[in-house]
Amino acid sequence: MSTVTHSSPGESTTVAPASAAKPRPVSEFLSTYVFSKDHKVIGLQFLFSTLVWFLIGGLLALAVRWQVAWPWSDVPVLGKLFAQEGGQMSPEFYTMLFTMHATVMIFLVIIPILAGAFGNFLIPLMIGADDMAFPTLNMLSYWFMWPAFIAFGASFFVEGGAASSGWTSYPPLTTNPAASPGSGMGQTLWLIGLTFVGVSSMLGSVNYMTTIILMRAPGMTMFRLPMTIWAMFITALLQAFALPVLTAAGFMQLFDRSIGTGFFSPEGSMINNELTGAGGGQPLLWQHLFWFYSHPAVYIMILPAMGMVSDIMTCFARKPLFGYRPMVYSIAGIAGLGFIVWGHHMFISGMNPALGMTFMVSTMMIALPSAVKTFNWLGTLWGGRIQFTTAMLFSVSFVSMFIIGGLSGIFMAATPVDIFIHDTYFIVAHFHYVLFAGTAMGVWGAIYFWFPKMFGRTMNEFWGKVHFFLTFIFLNGTFFTMHILGAVGFPRRLADAYHYETFHHLQPMNAFMTYCAIGMVACQAIFAANFFWSMFYGPKAGRNPWNSNGLEWTAPSPPGHGNFDVQPIVYRGPYEYSVPGCEKDHLMQTDPPVEGMVVAAH
Amino acid sequence: MRNRLAGIFWSILFLAVPVLGVGVFAIAPSIDVWLPKDVSSHGKEIDSLFYFILALTGIVFIVTEMLLFWFIWKYDAAARGDEKATYIHGSHTLEVIWTIIPAVTMLFLAIYQMNAWADMKMRRPVMKPTVEVVARQFEWRLRYPGPDGDLGTPDDLFLVNDLHVPVDEDILIQLKSMDVLHSFFLPNLRMKQDAVPGMKIPVWFKATETGQYDLVCAELCGWGHYKMKGRITIESREDYDAWLEAKYREQEATQPEPMDEIL
Amino acid sequence: MSTSAFAAGSDFADGGHHDHSHGDDHGGDHHGHLKLQYQPGLPLTKGKLIMWLFLSTEIMFFAALLGSYVVLRFGALQWPKPHHVHLSEPIGAFNTFVLICSSVTVVLALEAAKVNKSSLAKTWMMITLALGSLFLGVKAYEYQAKFSHGIYPVKPMGLVYEKPDLYYASAVRARLSDPVVLEEIAALDAKSETEMNAEEIAGRKSLAEVKRLVNDPAQEAFDIAVVADQIMPLPADMGSHGGSHGLNDTFSWLQLPIVIPGGNMWASTYFLLTGFHAVHVIVGLIVFAILLTYNLGPATAGMIENAGLYWHFVDLVWIFLFPLLYLF
Amino acid sequence: MSNSDAPNGSSSSADAGSSEHGPRTTPGGLPETAAPAAAVVEASHDESHGGLRVYVAVFVALCVLTTMSFFTYSPLWPWRDEPQVGWAFMMAVSCTKAMLVVLFFMHVLWEANWKYVLTIPAAMMAIFLAIMLVPDIGYRSRMVSQERLLYMARPSDEALMHQAGTAAEAKAGAEEAH
Numbered sequence A: 001m002s003t004v005t006h007s008s009p010g011e012s013t014t015v016a017p018a019s020a021a022k023p024r025p026v027s028e029f030l031s032t033y034v035f036s037k038d039h040k041v042i043g044l045q046f047l048f049s050t051l052v053w054f055l056i057g058g059l060l061a062l063a064v065r066w067q068v069a070w071p072w073s074d075v076p077v078l079g080k081l082f083a084q085e086g087g088q089m090s091p092e093f094y095t096m097l098f099t100m101h102a103t104v105m106i107f108l109v110i111i112p113i114l115a116g117a118f119g120n121f122l123i124p125l126m127i128g129a130d131d132m133a134f135p136t137l138n139m140l141s142y143w144f145m146w147p148a149f150i151a152f153g154a155s156f157f158v159e160g161g162a163a164s165s166g167w168t169s170y171p172p173l174t175t176n177p178a179a180s181p182g183s184g185m186g187q188t189l190w191l192i193g194l195t196f197v198g199v200s201s202m203l204g205s206v207n208y209m210t211t212i213i214l215m216r217a218p219g220m221t222m223f224r225l226p227m228t229i230w231a232m233f234i235t236a237l238l239q240a241f242a243l244p245v246l247t248a249a250g251f252m253q254l255f256d257r258s259i260g261t262g263f264f265s266p267e268g269s270m271i272n273n274e275l276t277g278a279g280g281g282q283p284l285l286w287q288h289l290f291w292f293y294s295h296p297a298v299y300i301m302i303l304p305a306m307g308m309v310s311d312i313m314t315c316f317a318r319k320p321l322f323g324y325r326p327m328v329y330s331i332a333g334i335a336g337l338g339f340i341v342w343g344h345h346m347f348i349s350g351m352n353p354a355l356g357m358t359f360m361v362s363t364m365m366i367a368l369p370s371a372v373k374t375f376n377w378l379g380t381l382w383g384g385r386i387q388f389t390t391a392m393l394f395s396v397s398f399v400s401m402f403i404i405g406g407l408s409g410i411f412m413a414a415t416p417v418d419i420f421i422h423d424t425y426f427i428v429a430h431f432h433y434v435l436f437a438g439t440a441m442g443v444w445g446a447i448y449f450w451f452p453k454m455f456g457r458t459m460n461e462f463w464g465k466v467h468f469f470l471t472f473i474f475l476n477g478t479f480f481t482m483h484i485l486g487a488v489g490f491p492r493r494l495a496d497a498y499h500y501e502t503f504h505h506l507q508p509m510n511a512f513m514t515y516c517a518i519g520m521v522a523c524q525a526i527f528a529a530n531f532f533w534s535m536f537y538g539p540k541a542g543r544n545p546w547n548s549n550g551l552e553w554t555a556p557s558p559p560g561h562g563n564f565d566v567q568p569i570v571y572r573g574p575y576e577y578s579v580p581g582c583e584k585d586h587l588m589q590t591d592p593p594v595e596g597m598v599v600a601a602h
Numbered sequence B: 001m002r003n004r005l006a007g008i009f010w011s012i013l014f015l016a017v018p019v020l021g022v023g024v025f026a027i028a029p030s031i032d033v034w035l036p037k038d039v040s041s042h043g044k045e046i047d048s049l050f051y052f053i054l055a056l057t058g059i060v061f062i063v064t065e066m067l068l069f070w071f072i073w074k075y076d077a078a079a080r081g082d083e084k085a086t087y088i089h090g091s092h093t094l095e096v097i098w099t100i101i102p103a104v105t106m107l108f109l110a111i112y113q114m115n116a117w118a119d120m121k122m123r124r125p126v127m128k129p130t131v132e133v134v135a136r137q138f139e140w141r142l143r144y145p146g147p148d149g150d151l152g153t154p155d156d157l158f159l160v161n162d163l164h165v166p167v168d169e170d171i172l173i174q175l176k177s178m179d180v181l182h183s184f185f186l187p188n189l190r191m192k193q194d195a196v197p198g199m200k201i202p203v204w205f206k207a208t209e210t211g212q213y214d215l216v217c218a219e220l221c222g223w224g225h226y227k228m229k230g231r232i233t234i235e236s237r238e239d240y241d242a243w244l245e246a247k248y249r250e251q252e253a254t255q256p257e258p259m260d261e262i263l
Numbered sequence C: 001m002s003t004s005a006f007a008a009g010s011d012f013a014d015g016g017h018h019d020h021s022h023g024d025d026h027g028g029d030h031h032g033h034l035k036l037q038y039q040p041g042l043p044l045t046k047g048k049l050i051m052w053l054f055l056s057t058e059i060m061f062f063a064a065l066l067g068s069y070v071v072l073r074f075g076a077l078q079w080p081k082p083h084h085v086h087l088s089e090p091i092g093a094f095n096t097f098v099l100i101c102s103s104v105t106v107v108l109a110l111e112a113a114k115v116n117k118s119s120l121a122k123t124w125m126m127i128t129l130a131l132g133s134l135f136l137g138v139k140a141y142e143y144q145a146k147f148s149h150g151i152y153p154v155k156p157m158g159l160v161y162e163k164p165d166l167y168y169a170s171a172v173r174a175r176l177s178d179p180v181v182l183e184e185i186a187a188l189d190a191k192s193e194t195e196m197n198a199e200e201i202a203g204r205k206s207l208a209e210v211k212r213l214v215n216d217p218a219q220e221a222f223d224i225a226v227v228a229d230q231i232m233p234l235p236a237d238m239g240s241h242g243g244s245h246g247l248n249d250t251f252s253w254l255q256l257p258i259v260i261p262g263g264n265m266w267a268s269t270y271f272l273l274t275g276f277h278a279v280h281v282i283v284g285l286i287v288f289a290i291l292l293t294y295n296l297g298p299a300t301a302g303m304i305e306n307a308g309l310y311w312h313f314v315d316l317v318w319i320f321l322f323p324l325l326y327l328f
Numbered sequence D: 001m002s003n004s005d006a007p008n009g010s011s012s013s014a015d016a017g018s019s020e021h022g023p024r025t026t027p028g029g030l031p032e033t034a035a036p037a038a039a040v041v042e043a044s045h046d047e048s049h050g051g052l053r054v055y056v057a058v059f060v061a062l063c064v065l066t067t068m069s070f071f072t073y074s075p076l077w078p079w080r081d082e083p084q085v086g087w088a089f090m091m092a093v094s095c096t097k098a099m100l101v102v103l104f105f106m107h108v109l110w111e112a113n114w115k116y117v118l119t120i121p122a123a124m125m126a127i128f129l130a131i132m133l134v135p136d137i138g139y140r141s142r143m144v145s146q147e148r149l150l151y152m153a154r155p156s157d158e159a160l161m162h163q164a165g166t167a168a169e170a171k172a173g174a175e176e177a178h
Helices: A026-034 A039-069 A078-085 A091-127 A135-143 A145-155 A185-214 A227-258 A283-300 A303-317 A324-338 A353-365 A367-381 A390-413 A415-421 A425-455 A461-488 A501-522 A524-537 B004-030 B043-074 B092-122 B223-227 B237-254 C002-015 C046-075 C089-114 C118-148 C166-176 C179-190 C198-215 C221-231 C263-292 C298-327 D027-043 D052-071 D083-105 D114-138 D146-151 D155-177
Strands: B131-136 B139-144 B157-160 B162-166 B170-177 B182-186 B191-195 B201-206 B211-217 B230-235
Touching: A039 A091, A039 A135, A039 A145, A039 A425, A039 A501, A091 A135, A091 A145, A091 A185, A091 A227, A091 A283, A091 A303, A091 A425, A091 B223, A135 A145, A135 A185, A145 A185, A185 A227, A185 C046, A227 A283, A227 A303, A227 A324, A227 C046, A227 C263, A227 D114, A283 A303, A283 A324, A283 A425, A283 C046, A283 D114, A303 A324, A303 A367, A303 A390, A303 A425, A324 A367, A353 A367, A353 A390, A353 A415, A353 B092, A353 D114, A367 A390, A367 B043, A367 B092, A390 A415, A390 A425, A390 A461, A390 B004, A390 B043, A415 B043, A415 B092, A415 B191, A425 A461, A425 A524, A461 A501, A461 A524, A461 B004, A501 A524, A501 B211, B004 B043, B043 B092, B131 B162, B131 B182, B131 B191, B139 B162, B157 B162, B157 B237, B162 B237, B170 B182, B170 B191, B191 B201, B230 B237, C046 C263, C046 C298, C046 D114, C089 C118, C089 C298, C089 D052, C089 D083, C118 C263, C118 C298, C166 C179, C166 C198, C166 C221, C179 C198, C198 C221, C221 D155, C263 C298, C298 D052, C298 D083, D052 D083
Parallel strands: B131 B170, B162 B230
Antiparallel strands: B131 B139, B139 B157, B170 B201, B182 B191, B182 B211, B211 B230
8 A cells, every 4th residue: 555654755844833721720711622713623624523513414415315215114223212113214204214314414524624624624724714703603603503403313313203304304295384294393493493594605705705815825816726726716716606595595494483474375275175375475595595405505506515525536646637717717607607607407397398397408617627627627637646534535536436427417407308317216316426426525535634634643544545435336336326316217206116017126226325325334434433533643744744835834843833834925826736847846936936946827 | 668557557547447337337237237128109209319418428428538538548657758848728629629520410400309399398188188197295186177178177186196097198287386395207108296385287198108107206395205106007008997996885885974175 | 015005905995894904804913914915906995895795786686676676566456545455645755855965964964074074974863874774763653554454475464355255254253252351242232322422422333233243144235345345344445544433443343354356465565665675774773873882983983984885775775665665 | 937037136117007117126216116116005095086066066967867867757758658768768767877977976987997807807707697597587487387377476367457447446336426
């Protein structure tokens, strides 16, 4: 196994020892580790919270898979909950499981781990700032997640269980408590939780943008920013503009549910032969408002991972990023187009078909920036000196998997094909390839990559690779098969589809996928063990264990309060690897220029 | 050659992605895990478009994944000796090429399918509805126009979950929902349309073969979503008329009063 | 010195927001970490930039609400006229005027603070606070007018029915057979005409007519419309809303269901829009109240400016809400 | 790529409009580019704009405009039968008022070019969202079901109410005359 030296030779810069941790009175524990305003602590708080929810979300997924593979069979462990039903899962419970799996994964894991954890940790470090522009606001953005954590968590224990109308929460199923007797309070808590996630994201995003615009180190122009920062910046932009719409819609739905307004329920609709109130609204209104946020949210969930993967990949290919500006423009393009394609979630929803046609064209166009990014990543690998570290393997697999997720998207962008595959497992396969095989792999890569900066120690490479290998195998086993199920038309969200003649023969395949899913969750134990073991006992990392270029690697590991012990001054972009005529194969952004060296600035 | 084996190992892992990926798609039809039998006239278009996109994405998939494999195989640090990585920031020409080619392809695809979409969802046949389907938790309520051919008259025929349509004729379904969102999904007819409360949405198709197939609800509609199962029977005009007649008589026998207060 | 120029670029930002002054707010003893210099970005202070970014998120928030209102309103086949729902245009116009005045006073407070006229700034700020409170007071009065007529967005309290149909008739019947109402009616019937004023005499007569009509098995749509008209007439023209006087007004205990075509959706959107606007006003007032505790000099000008930006935005939303809700 | 083939070590090809004349290698030179920017920050707070007179003028204009839109409510408004005219007029007035507030009270008139970057995308997106809602929600009656129509308030309901009102008035009048 090729490993990377952990002590950097390039570390001989001026530096004083890391700002020493002075012994502090116990009373300060809270302000330092709990209500800290330090972006790094907040980032780690986000990281740990989201990893816990990641585990919960994963377990929920396993329970979902169990029901899909072996419906109405006795569920291990969980079965105790259903003792009165003979250990089987009820369809209400199954509905709740997949709803909460998606909710937890999207709102409590992916978005906060990318923007909250990595955005917080990396933005000031990578742009050379001592902290966020508004540390208090930043702290609040973390603590506003807690009401959401509590609301979502508590909803499992209220009467009727948690929300069970899908993470899309389509009315009138959600606005009328009578429509789904299973979710009374749960759905309301869901909406409240969503509002808090929204407030938290909004606070975070305006703060990130302010920080990136105003607090870059001298010489760090916009086009010298690492891709991670560009991605975070544009993600913040997306959040700032799209999220308020969902917040507004969430309030409307909350009022529909609780006080009987009628924004989303039409007149004359009946539940169990009883009129549901005056109404006057339109269910499609929610869908439009919801997807106006949630489509950009899909990019919120992948752009930061794209940025981080670009940084990791250049570092371990020891090569400049291929096409820096096109990469930036394509992120911006994805974001811009992301706002005008939401209707492709609604092709068969009863939306005006003419509108569907316009959304189809804009959706097709979004393949462009995605293609540009993929080709540029390939271009980055081309001619490199690739080091197979765990972080690199995760990054490469991000590209490999994103290709699959991106290409399968074309199927559903084609409106006639979407008629058939909409709401089938084809969609499930598509977004799991983007969000799990894409984003989650990118996040793991980022954890392995920036772990030394977070904790001052490196993670174990061997077990990291074992973790990667198993995850990679199992994830493809789980999710690739879903494409085939989708081609049969196997619908999502069915507690039991085998009583349909068309889907009767798909049970063995689902069983196979469930085995893979169990393996996938199980092998995360390796990751967890590696993570915590390395936190305390891993080999000490120097400032720059990977010989990387970014500003964060000039700071001590872990950085002290204020991040930098020398004023970072930036002379070049972040991807100057293997510069001809330079002795080292990397040239940090802060390295002063040497006479006679030719660097093409981008 | 330090650690070349590791590079080979990981490269082959990534090579497995296109190999197995294509393999799965190649094997699936032969074990009958594939698009269900198509018995509609417009389904051909959807299927051929599906195959077209499959071929297109398949090629891109194979090419890009093979390139990925090749690059990490070839540019493994262990394989490159002391050689430095190529110092290059990108290529303007390449960027232009790989922007324009997908752009043209995508635009072609978008325009190419517009007609099919318009046929399926926009150019509604001019005729009276064959049947009205009202979705509700958790069943499909069907309402046939009866002898006079008009819906909403006292001679309407009411059935649940048992949809019959004549073969080789244009069918126009009037789709409604009584309570929440449902989705009218006929896998074998390649037809899917959400039923929205408060809306009356036309759905049309033409069946080409007789037989019995599934009618599935494809939009989450509550805890009983999974059991919202209907059947569609496609039969010849004579059989259809006879069936209608029989059902109508059955209804008259059991239900002496017209049910026009039911919506 | 060169460093100070940088410091000016970054630290001026803290004019208003004490969120981030190096070493100050981090609690404990981490003072004196390296003070970093920054690349000049936009010619804006941090506080102002984040306020503008926040305002753009607010634009989207109100865009969703207003957009929904507009499409729902114009998509409806029937929407109540302002005088059907007891909206008073002059009051709305007055409130617009109040908000505009408050916008001016904020600007004047800022100008005064910039030239270090602290007490003048404080006076303007007090006036702003007073105007904002006046706005809320008027708003509360308007809400009260709706509530007193049974127009709520809330289910059990709202009395609004969309149309005079069988459901409406049965709701009237149900209310009329409520024991409390029966008792009151009995008391009313027992009264002699000399104890009542003319209005009550007429009211008693029309109540009897209503009772007869809703219980008439042969009632027609027109009869139910007559019932609805007796309970709460829809004024035919603007300007006559003062004259819309029905049974519900004569006998406040009666609280019979009323008919306002399109009234439920109207109530939903009206309370949603004005409610969220009022919440923003309240937040603004809290900010102003906090500002008043400071010495309003040039040092706090940044803070006043940011608070002012927010307040102007709130004003801006009302500028669109007023015609959309009151005059359309 | 295209822009700035500046040799390695050139400082700050500064974005956001500040010029690129910073000295090459020495960090000490950097603040030279920074100084003008800092000056701009200062400048945006001096007394070169605004002033009581402008604010009062804007205030008067806003009051006049409010009165104008309120005028559509008065009996003197000539287009009582065509509400669309009034709507268009009121929206125009509102937009004018909004512009005045944004330009003068929010000082946008005197701001640098960032104002376009920040305000225009938000405004465009807001308008786009509303426009895209029109075909589905703005035309709710497009594919409306019979049931919904049955329960929906329609202009005929209002007409019926007015009819009832007129009848009641006539009856009351007759009684009085009697």
